[in-house]
Amino acid sequence: MSEPILELEGLTKVYSGGLKALDNVDLTIRQGEIFALLGPNGAGKTTLIGAVCGLVRPTSGTMRAFGHDMQKDWRTARARIGLVPQELSTDMFEPVKRAVAYSRGLFGLAPDPARIEEILRSLSLWDKRDERIMALSGGMKRRVLIAKALAHEPDLLFLDEPTAGVDVELRKGMWRIIDEMRDKGVTVILTTHYIEEAELMADRVGIISAGKLLMVDEKEAMMARLGRTEAHISLASPLAELPASLAAFPIDLEEGGTSLCYRGGDGTGKGKAEVANLTKALIAAGIDYTGIETRESSLEDIFVSLLGEERDAA
Numbered sequence: 001m002s003e004p005i006l007e008l009e010g011l012t013k014v015y016s017g018g019l020k021a022l023d024n025v026d027l028t029i030r031q032g033e034i035f036a037l038l039g040p041n042g043a044g045k046t047t048l049i050g051a052v053c054g055l056v057r058p059t060s061g062t063m064r065a066f067g068h069d070m071q072k073d074w075r076t077a078r079a080r081i082g083l084v085p086q087e088l089s090t091d092m093f094e095p096v097k098r099a100v101a102y103s104r105g106l107f108g109l110a111p112d113p114a115r116i117e118e119i120l121r122s123l124s125l126w127d128k129r130d131e132r133i134m135a136l137s138g139g140m141k142r143r144v145l146i147a148k149a150l151a152h153e154p155d156l157l158f159l160d161e162p163t164a165g166v167d168v169e170l171r172k173g174m175w176r177i178i179d180e181m182r183d184k185g186v187t188v189i190l191t192t193h194y195i196e197e198a199e200l201m202a203d204r205v206g207i208i209s210a211g212k213l214l215m216v217d218e219k220e221a222m223m224a225r226l227g228r229t230e231a232h233i234s235l236a237s238p239l240a241e242l243p244a245s246l247a248a249f250p251i252d253l254e255e256g257g258t259s260l261c262y263r264g265g266d267g268t269g270k271g272k273a274e275v276a277n278l279t280k281a282l283i284a285a286g287i288d289y290t291g292i293e294t295r296e297s298s299l300e301d302i303f304v305s306l307l308g309e310e311r312d313a314a
Contacts, residue, residue: 004028005156005187006052011061013047013211021047022058023211029156029189034182036202037191038303044211045191046086049158053083065156079107082154084145086161092134096125096144099133104151119147123177139173146177157181159190163197175201195303207306214306222302229271230295231262233279236288245285249278260289271296 006029013022021044029035037045050056052063054074063070065077091099101116120126123143128136133144142162149157159178163171171194178201181188192198198205199219206216215222238257250264262278265271275294282289 003031005031005066006189007062007064008048008052009062011048011051011063012059013044013051013056014059020211022051022061025061025208025211025213027206027213027216029187031155031187032182032185033203034178034188034190034201035204035206036198037189037206037208038193038195038198039191039208040193040307043208045208046160047211048208049083049160049189049191053081053158054078079152080155082149082152082157084142084149084157084159084162093132095130095132096120096136096147097129099144100147100151103148107152109152115153116151119150122180123147142174143177150181154186156187156189159188161191161193163192163194171197207303209307228263228296228301229265229275231271231275231278232293233260233262233282233289234291235259236290239287243285243287246278246281249274249281251278 006027008025008027011022011025011027012020014020023044025044025048027048037048039045047056051058052065052070054070066080068074068077070077094102097116097120100119101111101113104112104116117126120129123146125140125143125147128140133141136144146159146162162178163174175197178188178190190197190201202219204216205219205222207214232254235258239253240257242251242253249262251260251262253259254261260278260282262271262275264274272294275292279289279292
């Protein structure tokens with residue numbers, strides 16, 4: 001298993017008005033992974049990033065990055081961390097190349113025109129290098145943010161809602177860029193409320209709501225543990241009630257007895273096998289059916305379910 005490069009313990013942030021933006025968050029990030037922090041707006045995603053990147057002062061808790069205590073040796077650790085914020089806050093009148101080179105200098109690194117060219121070419125910005133940032137499209141401006149974050153060659157990169165507000169094609173392009181970063185050894189933490197993004201890109205997923213980290217797990221393990229199979233079976237003739245021979249199956253009569261709905265399984269394939277056995281039991285009971293629609297639960301289903309449970313508990 002890869003060594004941890006970021007360790008958060010009991011991280012809490014309470015603002016002066018009493019809002020608890022982070023609530024006792026424990027999180028360990030491993031070298032070389034893509035970690036997606038998934039949650040609705042206002043869940044605490046940006047506050048967590050701000051705490052690690054020195055933009056927000058935590059109320060309590062500890063943070064270690066690359067073996068350094070970030071409250072005692074913040075400058076050393078921060079030099080190895082890059083941040084792509086949600087909003088472009090750089091000088092809109094600056095040419096692209098100069099803005100990216102300036103970001104490198106902010107970390108005390110010597111000028112390296114070849115490295116800046118490499119970054120701009122990798123992000124398809126080289127042809128735009130002399131254009132002012134204000135003249136670029138929204139997607140290109142977002143790429144400038146990434147270039148600025150990569151200018152000092154970080155080992156850990158935070159991407160705060162990297163594809164918010166961009167169209168589908170640009171979003172797919174951003175996903176490719178993130179994948180290429182991982183291939184080069186950069187550890188990536190991205191926050192998103194696009195569940196498709198987390199499902200496609202991440203090795204592990206954390207779900208946060210109201211400042212609390214509800215769950216952290218390998219993506220596949222999370223879907224296996226919490227996933228479900230749902231099957232809708234259209235019956236040839238309506239049933240008034242379920243026969244006793246089907247009592248062992250997690251099914252309900254729906255649509256006036258014309259449809260059976262199965263909800264079960266555990267995300268490991270058990271549900272599919274149980275649906276197959278259910279169809280055999282229907283045939284044995286003399287119940288004819290005209291069609292079956294089956295679907296496996298997605299990360300979105302798990303996300304919605306967890307948030308629902310959190311709201312119910314509150």
